[in-house]
Amino acid sequence: xxxLIPIDGSENxxxxxxxxxxxxxxxESEAKVIHIVESPFPVTDLMGVNSEITRDVHTEAxxxxxxxLEEAEQIFSSTDNxxxxxxxxVTANPFHSAAEEIVGAAEREGSDLxxxxxxxxxxxKRLLMGSVSQAVVQHAPCSVAIVxxxxxxxxxxxxx
Numbered sequence: 001x002x003x004l005i006p007i008d009g010s011e012n013x014x015x016x017x018x019x020x021x022x023x024x025x026x027x028e029s030e031a032k033v034i035h036i037v038e039s040p041f042p043v044t045d046l047m048g049v050n051s052e053i054t055r056d057v058h059t060e061a062x063x064x065x066x067x068x069l070e071e072a073e074q075i076f077s078s079t080d081n082x083x084x085x086x087x088x089x090v091t092a093n094p095f096h097s098a099a100e101e102i103v104g105a106a107e108r109e110g111s112d113l114x115x116x117x118x119x120x121x122x123x124x125k126r127l128l129m130g131s132v133s134q135a136v137v138q139h140a141p142c143s144v145a146i147v148x149x150x151x152x153x154x155x156x157x158x159x160x
Contacts (some may be wrong), residue, residue, distance in 0.1 A: 016147045
């Protein structure tokens with residue numbers, strides 16, 4: 001079984017990692033944990049933005065991504081669930097969404113299953129912005145498991 005686990009450092013990502021770590025996988029199973037950073041837009045000083053600043057922002061995003069992936073490795077290091085773990089910071093192609101990068105990574109890796117979190121956007125926000133998990137479910141070349149946080153039902157809470 002080949003798993004792809006896209007994470008962003010959020011609490012939902014931690015829940016995804018804990019859920020995968022909690023399950024037992026076969027001895028041949030492997031998981032690739034990825035963190036996606038935006039591609040730096042090509043800029044020139046004529047645009048009013050120094051290109052060095054853009055590169056520095058991207059470098060910091062990659063550094064933060066590596067820290068997030070190190071935390072993921074720590075979650076798996078305390079379990080013996082049979083998974084072989086690899087990690088990668090993926091720099092998105094210019095003008096690609098996170099969903100496109102996740103689907104592309106699943107295709108490149110030959111993934112059997114994508115395990116990811118749900119942001120739980122309201123219906124209105126989802127209509128306007130879309131949802132990464134929703135787009136991945138629609139376009140993935142393999143099955144997708146969405147890990148949702150457990151919530152208590154509170155009167156008047158927006159449960160969409």
